[in-house]
Amino acid sequence: MAFCENLKSALKAKVSIYDSNGNIVDGEDLGFVFTKDLEYKNGITYINASKYIIAISKEISQDAINLVRMIALANIEEAAGFMQPLEYILKNDVQSETLRGRFSDYSVLYIKSKTNFKDLLESIYESTDTSIIQDDEGIYIVKVIDDLEQEADSIIDGISQEAGSNVLIGASRRVGASYTIKDAANHAKQAANLASILGFKEGFYHIDKMLMYGILYSCSDEAVEYYMNGGFNGFYDVIKDKELLDTAEELFKCHLNVSEASRKLYLHRNTLLYRLEKIKNLTGLDIKRFEEAVIFRTVVALYKLKRR
Template sequence: MSNRLFQGVIHQMKDAVDRAIGVIDDTSVVIACSELGRIGEVIDSVTTETLSASTPFVINGQTFKSFGTGSSSEYAVFIEGSDDIAQRYAQLLAVSLSSIKQYYDEKYDRANFIKNVILDNILPGDIYLKARELRFNSEVTRVCMLIKVTSKTDISAYDVVQNFFPDKSKDFVISINETDIALVKEIRTGIDSKDLEKLASSIVDTLSSEFYTHCTVGIGTVVTGIKDLARSFKEAQVALEVGKVFDTERSIISYDNLGIARLIYQLPTTLCEMFLKEVFKKSSIESLDQETLFTIQKFFENSLNVSETSRKLFVHRNTLVYRLEKIKKLTGLDLREFEDAIVFKVALMVKKYLSANPAKY
C-alpha cells in the first residue's frame, strides 16, 4: 500500500523536479521512482548502516535521505545529483513523504483504529462507519488483554508479543505507553477463561524465561462486537489494579475471577471507611498485631477449622482458641461463626483496598 502511495506522490512531483527521484525500502529495493523502469531495482551500495544515518548521504552520484515512523528508518528518498540543490530536494521529499505516510496510516491503519476504539478516542457513531471503510469484521468474538511490563530490560516486550501473534488481520498488538501493551485477540466462540489464562501464561513464561522480562497480564471479558472492545480493555485494566491490591503473587488476573474484590474496588472510599467504623466499633483494625493477623489469615485459609489451623501454626489447639477469644474481645466478632468470619474477611479486604489507593477506571 505504501508503494502505491509513494509512487503517486513521486509521479506528481516528477515534472516539478528536473531530476530522477525515487524511494527505496529497508532492503534497498526501489519501490517508487519517476523512471518506472527502475522500480524493483536493488541499490546494493545502500546498506542498513547507511540507511540509519540521520543526515543526507551521497552514494554513486545520488543523494539519499532516510525517513520512517518513530525512530526507525524504514525508507529513503533518492535524487540524482550530489549538489546542495539535491540535498535540499531530498530533505523536502523525505519530510513530505513521512508526513503523508503518517496521515495515511492514521486514517487507514487497522491497528490505529483498534487503539482509538479501546481508548475511547472515537465517537460510538463513527465506529461502524470506520470499520466498514477499513473492511473490518465487526461482529467476531474478541478479548482484550493488558500486558504490564514490571521490569526494565533492553528487550522490547512489544516486539516479542508482536512476533507471538503474526496474524495482523485478526490479532492486534498495541503499545499504550512505556510499560503497557494491549492485545486484542480474535477467538473462537465458546472458548473458556482457562484457555485465555493458558494463552496469557505462555506470554508471561516466554518473556520471563527467554528475555528475562517480568510482566503481569490482565484479561477482560470476551465480547462480540467492536464497540464493546473498550469495555473489555477497561476490565483488563481493572483486573490489573485489583490484582495489585488483593492478589500480589499472581501474574495473570482475569476480570471474571475477581469475585468480591471487584465489588470492593467499585465502592466509594467514603462508604468503605464508614463500613470499617461500623465493623470495628470497639477498637480499630490497627489494634491487631502482626501475629494476630497472621493467625486470622491461616484460620481463613483452613476453612475456619480450629484443629487444622493449630496444626499448621504448630500451636496447641487451646492456644488458638485463646487467640480467637482475644480477637472476639477486641473486635466483637467471633471468627468461628460463619457470618462474623465473612464480615471480618471483607473488612480486611476493604482495609487493604484503602491502604493501596488504586487507580480507578
C-alpha cells in the same frame, strides 16, 4: 482507510488524518498542527473536518479544500471508527458504537509491571495471532484465549524462568455483543490495578473475581466513612499485624478449613486457632463462619482501597 487512499490518489499527495489531540488515525505522519479551520505550514495544508485534522503534503486550492472537507464530513468519521488500529483504540477515547462487531471472542490480559517484558513476550508469541501493546504501566496481550488462567500461568512461568521476575496479571471477559475490546482492555487493567492496591505482588486476577473490590473502590469516600464510622476499630490492629492477615488469607484460600490452613502455614492447629481468636477479640468477627469471613474480607479491602 479507503478514504485516505482515494484522497491521496486524487490529489497526488501524501495524506494524514489525525484526531483533535494529534493522534494519527491513518496515513503517513506529516506532523500534526491543530487548526480551527485551515492552515498552510511548511508546504502542508491542514484542514479541520469536524473531529479530525486532515494534513496534505502540498498546498491545495480553496476549491479542492472545500471538496476535501465535504467528502470528509460525509465519510471520515464512520471510516475512522472501523479502521482505527488496536493500539489507538486501547490508548484513546473511542466510542463503543464504532467497536461493536470487532474483535469478537478475543480476550485481554494485562501484565502490570515496571519492567519491560515486551521483547520477551513478542518472542513467546512470535508465530501466533497475538497483539502485544505497551502503555506506561504495563502490557496488554490481546488474542483468542480458551483458558485465561492457564494462559496467564504460562506467562508467569515464562517470565519467572527467563527474567526471574514475579508478575501480576489482570484478565477481561470475552469480547462479544455490547462488550467491546475497549471494555475488555479497561477491565483487564482494572483487575490488575485492584490486585496491586490490595497488596498482591503476583498471580492471576480475573475481573469477575475482582467485582466486589471494584464496586468498593468506586464507592465515595463519604459513603465508606458513614458505614465505617464508630465500628471496626480493632481492624487497624489486625491490618498492622502481617501474621494475622496472612493467617486469615490462608484460611480463606482453604475455604475456611482450619486443619488444611494450619498445614499450609506449617502451624499447629491450636496456634492457628489462637490467632483466629485474637482476630475475633479485635474485630468481633469469627472468621471460621462464612458470613463473618465475608464481612472481614470486605472491611479489610475497604481499608486497603480507601485508607491507603
